[in-house]
Every structure is written in structure tokens, then in C-alpha cells.
Amino acid sequence: MINYYKHAEDQIKERKISKKEVEMTIKNPTEVVNGHGNRKIAHKVFDNKLLRVIYEKEGDKITVVSAYRADPKRYLWG
Numbered sequence: 001m002i003n004y005y006k007h008a009e010d011q012i013k014e015r016k017i018s019k020k021e022v023e024m025t026i027k028n029p030t031e032v033v034n035g036h037g038n039r040k041i042a043h044k045v046f047d048n049k050l051l052r053v054i055y056e057k058e059g060d061k062i063t064v065v066s067a068y069r070a071d072p073k074r075y076l077w078g
Contacts, residue, residue, distance in 0.1 A: 001060060001061055001062065002022075002023055002026060002062045002063075002064065003061065003062065003063045003064070004019075004063070004064045005063060005064065005065055007065075007066070008064045008065055008066050008067065011066055011067060011068070012064075012067050015067070015068060015069065017051065017067050017068075017069070021044075021046060021051055022051070022053050022064060022067050024044065025042045025043070025044040025051050025053045025067075026042050026053055026055060026062060026064075028044070029042035029043055029044050030043045030044050030045060030076070031043050031076070035054055038056060038057075039054055039055065039056055039065060040054070040055055040056075040057060041053065041054050041055075042055065043075060043076065045072055045076075046069075048072070049069040049070070049071075049072070050069065050070045050071065050072040050074075050075055050076065051067065051068075051069055052067065052068055052069075052070055052075065053066075053067045054066045054067070
């Protein structure tokens with residue numbers, strides 16, 4: 001189950017990122033890296049832009065903290 005903090009919902013709407021893209025990134029990422037604390041950051045490229053989704057996972061529950069697009073060269077090492 002994927003939930004969203006209110007702040008994350010506002011951000012993805014403002015940044016024109018669909019929940020479908022966010023959920024695809026979490027479920028089938030190019031890679032996942034450790035974030036601050038117990039947070040994870042899932043990466044997936046869409047149209048030459050890297051989508052970074054920051055989330056928390058507790059058991060089967062996933063809560064999206066933030067999501068934004070970035071230059072893949074900045075974050076992907078491959």
C-alpha cells in the first residue's frame with residue numbers, strides 16, 4: 001500500500017508528476033539508495049529526466065515524502 005504525506009501530494013501536483021509515475025518508480029526502480037534516517041530514494045528515468053521518489057517503508061506500508069525530477073547524470077552512476 002502506497003500513501004502520501006500531504007506535502008508530497010502538493011509537491012507532485014505542483015511539479016506535474018503523476019502518481020502513476022511515482023508508484024512505477026517505487027515498484028520498479030532503476031536503483032534505490034539510502035536517504036536520511038530510514039528513508040529510501042527510488043530512481044527511474046522518464047523522458048531523459050530522472051524521477052527521484054523519497055519514501056519511508058514500515059512493513060508493507062510505504063509513505064511518499066517527496067518526489068522531483070533531476071538530471072540523471074547528477075545521481076546515476078552507471
